[in-house]
Amino acid sequence: MNLYPLKFRPILKERLWGGTKLKDVLSKEITSDITGESWELSAVPGDVSVVMNGELAGTSLQELINSRSEELLGKSVVQRFGKEFPILIKFIDAKQDLSIQLHPNNQLAKERHNSLGKTEMWYIMDADKDANLIIGFNKDVTKEEYANSLEKDTLLDLLNYEQVKEGDTFFINTGKIHAIGAGVLLAEIQQTSDITYRVFDFNRKDKAGNPRELHTDMALDAIDYDKKDDFKIAYSKAVNTIGQMVDCPYFKTNYIDLTKDLEQDVSQRDSFTIYMCIGGAVSIENDFGSASIQKGETLLVSANSNRIHLKTTRAKLLEVTI
Structure with a gap:
């Protein structure tokens, strides 16, 4: 059977911070008022995308990779990643601020979680007035300063805030502390990994009334403490190129x-x-x-x-x- 262009059924995720823009702006079929993510293309175990168009409808992405890896992925991709799909594609709607977090690099992720790291990029699809992102620190910070800010509840004073609008694009290296702010709808392209170290969550509680889990100790050796201004992407918007x-x-x-x-x-x-x-x-x-x-x-x-x-x-x- 030929590999025509494949569409996959979105995997919708409720999140404490989610909203309705996936429906209101992107026309997703959602019924919950706290839908935070649409996983568009995923081979993460337990959340594997399934084809929704044509003769291959009902076939999972992993089944296609297992049976037709080089045809689907490419020889060089298979040589690097085997029969693992290396990319995770999402749309994310933040009605509330996401937790302040970071992702480990490949080496740490492999040692601790037998996983890839999580390098990612964001394209802003829609943003409320004054909506922002947190990306990195606003100055060079030592590990001791960072740990002290957690104890004194002053972490927010060390962080860099970026006001955003539609079309803004950001590249988030592993180790860079970050958060999506309230009112932002974005497209996310990332390595296939679901490893996140959450370091501050605005003292929120989950549905059961419990504080959300933090990973402050694991994050200490994973954070890039240097102030870097290399995250905003400049690109040509010329038409028909x-x-x-x-x-x-x-x-x-x-x-x-x-x-x-x-x-x-x-x-x-x-x-x-x-x-x-x-x-x-x-x-x-x-x-x-x-x-x-x-x-x-x-x-x-x-x-x-x-x-x-x-x-x-x-x-x-x-x-x-x-």
Whole structure:
């Protein structure tokens, strides 16, 4: 069976801090008022995406990888990651502030959790007036200063706040302390990992009335304490071209703003291609078929495609490869 462009059923996650923008802005079919995440493409155990279009409907992403790994992922991707899907794709709606957190690097994640680290990027889809993100520290901080701020409940005074608007894009290295602020809807592209060290949660309680678990001790050796201003991404927004946003060891992301069709020769790419539609609508065709997505939807094109034809009169896309 040919690997036509594949759409997957979103995996919706209720979160204490979630809201309704996944429905109101991205047209997701949600009934809860605290839906915080839509996992668009995932092979995380227990949360594996399932195909929803065409003859392969009902087949899980992991089943496809197990049976057709090189066709789907690409030879070079299989050589690096085996039969593990290396990317996790989400839309996130923060009605309230998320916890202040960070993610360990590959080495720590492997030693402690037998997992990959979690390098990630964010594209702001929608932001309320004065909405912000926390990214890193506002000065160089020592481990002792940081630990002391937790004891004295003054951590917020050490953090860097970034006011955001639609289109702003950020790259979050492992070890960088961060949080998504209230009123932000974003697209997230990350390594396949669900390892998070939560260090402060505004003293909130979970549904059962218990304080949420913190990981302050584990975080001490995982944090990057230096002030760095390398997280905001500048990229070309020129229409009908492909603008590079991120090129890191774990994924590559391009910005594509189209007012007409675009055809790409991808015969030498040797990687799957993910499209997240962040505006408008587009029909995506490869050698084996086609499928359409609109704002808030995601699609996977197999690595054995020689060409990808994007057909639209207006669409904005994030294009993700390895």
